[in-house]
Amino acid sequence: MTDTPPLIDEAAPPKDAVPAAAFGIRGQTQFGDIRRRFFRNKLAVIGLTMVGLVFLLAVFAPLVAPDDPQAQNLSLTARPPSAAHWFGTDELGRDQLSRVIYGSRIAIVVGLASIVLALVLGVILGSIAGYRGGKADSVIMRTADAFFAFPLLIGAILIILVTGRGVVPVILSIGIFTWAVPARLLRSSILSVREAEYVEAARSLGASKWRIVTRHVLPNSLAPVLVYGMVSVGTAIVAETALSFLGVGVKPNVADWGNMISAGRAFFGFKDYLWEIPSLAVVFTVLGFVFVGDGLRDALDPRLR
């Protein structure tokens, strides 16, 4: 790091040597420091590369995919990997590689959107519960317990029975059955942070309630929630795959990893690549998010270094 100031005071330039304008650069944001710590972590970088690769495939699917994922070729069904079709073809003669690439779109969209939904719900409700306490706390946390106790898949199936299959219902149902965990995480860390002396100090220096919550309590309690969020994008992708596998996820013909595994199931034992390849795609993506989550946890805690 060439731009880091010398660590030893005595070696630093005299007080007035640094122009005041130089402050904006490394000044107020702690973002730079977090980024630096994150990129020092090998596993985090590997994870980010994996996630980034999947993300790019999802965004540029039409450019990258060799074929239309829906184009059937009934004279060429369920063929093993070859030069023409790297990942083989499925039972309707569709190019597996293209379907895996297009499937990443569903995985990324559902994974991110459902977790964003869960985090928004969880952060709002968890911070009310943790900071306000009292009755609000009891009501919110008992509700969270109820959602927590209810199995995600069964809950999601119930919701999708009502709304019908599709991407949006899947996002909603995963989000709704996931918020309880971040809410609880945030509440418990708020409970400890709000008693911290620096919160008392902020109060004694005249900070408003809103400022105390947003500037002092949340930043110090959000780290576990963000880490959870990152890791659970992976979990959400698994849930989405499971729903599609069970036939209650996205629409049946959509190029989706869960749908592909479900279709490949019929060929279990003799054309295993049909379910193995999309399964590997799921594992690869989920691992990527887990690595990023772990790296984020280390990077967010300045006291670890």
Add this chain to the structure above:
Amino acid sequence: MTPAGPEPLVSVEDLRVEFHTDAGVVKAVDGVSWSISPGETLGIVGESGSGKSVSAMALMGLIQQPPGKVTGKILFRGRDLLVASEDELRSLRGRDVSMIFQDPLTALNPVYKVGHQVAEVIQAHEKIGRIPARKRAVDLLVEVGIPNARIRADEYPHQFSGGMRQRAMIAMALALDPALLLADEPTTALDVTVQAQIMSLLSKLQEERGTAIVLITHDLGVVAGHADRVLVMYAGKVAEAAGADALFHAPRHPYTLGLLTSLARLDRRRTERLRPIPGQPPSLIRVPPGCPFHPRCPFATDICSKEMPPLTGGAAHIAACHHQDRVAEARAAAIEV
């Protein structure tokens, strides 16, 4: 006690703070009165649980009610803070009254850089841009004696030493030039040489700015060097209050005397062992009847366990003890040795 100056900055009248707990009512502060004039230093001395920190919290309006209950009067420039709205209190905190804490590591937010935290105090009270606020923050850090303040402003609290953190805390507390600074055990968590530096920094800043300081501590040495007047608290009550010299030379309360004789001194030959005060401070749920100090008091007689002695004495020196004369005699005898 009566104010030393004509116009007290703050006067606390019959302050009572109670906490309702499952075990009973804790009377943390029980009918305490004091006042402080601009530029003055008032030392509040007492053991843990004597109510000294709680009084400060009450003054800042930081006692959660319930479970707490604060009654009495806290007049700041004639305005009663106990009836002020939360918004009024908030704009007062930091700007007119601010506070520094015992442990400066836990009092600084670990996720923000130090300079940023100082700037934030300014921004919380004034309409001021980020850059000028930051510049003032750096100036303040220079003023409290942080070397290379421009660079250190970009470091996190954990990169600061204990003394430097306390300096940063002081910079935050004094950022808006408050009229009153509550220093709650400001040097307890620091080692002795750093204590002296911090105390002389506080004195210097006080002189330059005319800040009144309420110095809350259990360390009589710190009070002796810096306070103009001293309030000794025991079990939530005022035991004795006097000018610092009078208190140290002619204490009238056995508790004060006990504190003084349990203190090791370098400037006097030690003729006998240090005498610690026997026993423990009472539980504030069950304060002994009569004078709360009587179970530990060598001067105690029958009346002490029956009747709470009133605060008596002249305007400059008051004490709550039935046997003030005997305490004074004992002190005189001790000094002659």
